[in-house]
Amino acid sequence: MEYAMLKSFADYVVFTILGLIPGSRSGEALDFFIYDTLKIFLLLTIIIYIVAIIRTSFPPEKTKRLLSHKREYVGNVLAALLGIVTPFCSCSAVPLFIGFVESGVPLGVTFSFLISSPMVNEVALIMLWGLFGWKIALIYIGSGLLVAIFAGIIIGKLKMEKYVQDYAWEMQVGNAEIEEQTFRQKLDYAREYTQELLKKIWPYVVVGVGLGAFIHGYVPAEFLAQWAGPDNPFAVPVAVALGVPLYSNAAGVIPIVHALMEKGMAIGTVLAFMMAVTALSLPEAIILKNVLKNRLLAVFFGIVAAAIICVGYLFNAIL
Numbered sequence: 135m136e137y138a139m140l141k142s143f144a145d146y147v148v149f150t151i152l153g154l155i156p157g158s159r160s161g162e163a164l165d166f167f168i169y170d171t172l173k174i175f176l177l178l179t180i181i182i183y184i185v186a187i188i189r190t191s192f193p194p195e196k197t198k199r200l201l202s203h204k205r206e207y208v209g210n211v212l213a214a215l216l217g218i219v220t221p222f223c224s225c226s227a228v229p230l231f232i233g234f235v236e237s238g239v240p241l242g243v244t245f246s247f248l249i250s251s252p253m254v255n256e257v258a259l260i261m262l263w264g265l266f267g268w269k270i271a272l273i274y275i276g277s278g279l280l281v282a283i284f285a286g287i288i289i290g291k292l293k294m295e296k297y298v299q300d301y302a303w304e305m306q307v308g309n310a311e312i313e314e315q316t317f318r319q320k321l322d323y324a325r326e327y328t329q330e331l332l333k334k335i336w337p338y339v340v341v342g343v344g345l346g347a348f349i350h351g352y353v354p355a356e357f358l359a360q361w362a363g364p365d366n367p368f369a370v371p372v373a374v375a376l377g378v379p380l381y382s383n384a385a386g387v388i389p390i391v392h393a394l395m396e397k398g399m400a401i402g403t404v405l406a407f408m409m410a411v412t413a414l415s416l417p418e419a420i421i422l423k424n425v426l427k428n429r430l431l432a433v434f435f436g437i438v439a440a441a442i443i444c445v446g447y448l449f450n451a452i453l
Contacts, residue, residue: 144169163351170343170389177260182331186324190315207287209243214282217250235298235425242290249438250282253413261388273449274405281409281441288437297430338386346389350396369403370446374439377410387411406446414438
């Protein structure tokens with residue numbers, strides 16, 4: 135995608151109105167910040183609105199029924215695909231995850247959703263497509279789905295239901311009747327949903343773009359090459375370890391990823407970092423602790439981290 139008008143506007147503000155020098159660290163950082171902020175919010179507004187309209191045909195009650203009546207492997211695939219149309223951060227995906235557990239959806243299937251929802255969604259797809267092109271976007275989405283599906287299957291095979299807090303199994307979620315909406319109601323819902331979601335995620339976007347702009351303008355490529363370059367055999371696990379303590383959603387982390395790739399970091403290392411930030415986080419662990427016992431929580435983080443590291447090494451080897 136080309137955004138010539140947005141780029142021209144950013145250049146005009148930074149280099150003409152503000153008078154900063156092209157090629158200077160401050161000028162390039164501010165130009166990056168203005169351009170990426172405008173582009174990302176434009177993409178988010180359009181895509182979230184469209185997906186919100188589509189989502190009106192799949193309310194939570196219908197989704198739970200669909201996943202509850204499928205064989206486990208099919209459920210893993212469906213749950214991972216469901217994550218594409220649920221643009222949640224890892225923490226906001228937890229309540230729906232708990233709802234799946236309470237309604238009897240197999241445990242491995244619920245984990246496929248929990249991994250996929252923050253990692254693989256329309257926000258990540260469109261932003262990656264806009265910033266890096268369709269090949270990188272599809273590589274990330276495909277690898278993220280595979281991680282979600284196979285990690286969920288492995289957790290399901292381990293039969294760890296006994297490590298879910300007892301109250302989660304005891305609660306019952308009712309099967310309320312689903313009220314059909316008119317097209318006007320769907321449009322109103324999409325508008326309100328888009329506004330609410332943008333209100334929630336805009337700080338992450340601004341902070342993410344700000345960090346990306348700082349990296350773009352001030353962090354030397356030599357520094358990144360030292361710890362995350364192709365010559366460091368431990369670059370991928372280091373990137374994952376750095377990503378876990380960070381808390382962001384796809385909208386917030388992609389601008390940072392953009393800056394890291396521009397500095398020459400290997401694509402597999404960058405993808406592993408992004409997956410770790412979006413799919414694994416300390417706040418998520420704290421929330422999950424209320425519904426999962428320590429052993430299952432550790433297994434979840436361990437399996438997903440190992441899968442992400444494998445994906446990073448694989449793409450570093452083939453790309």
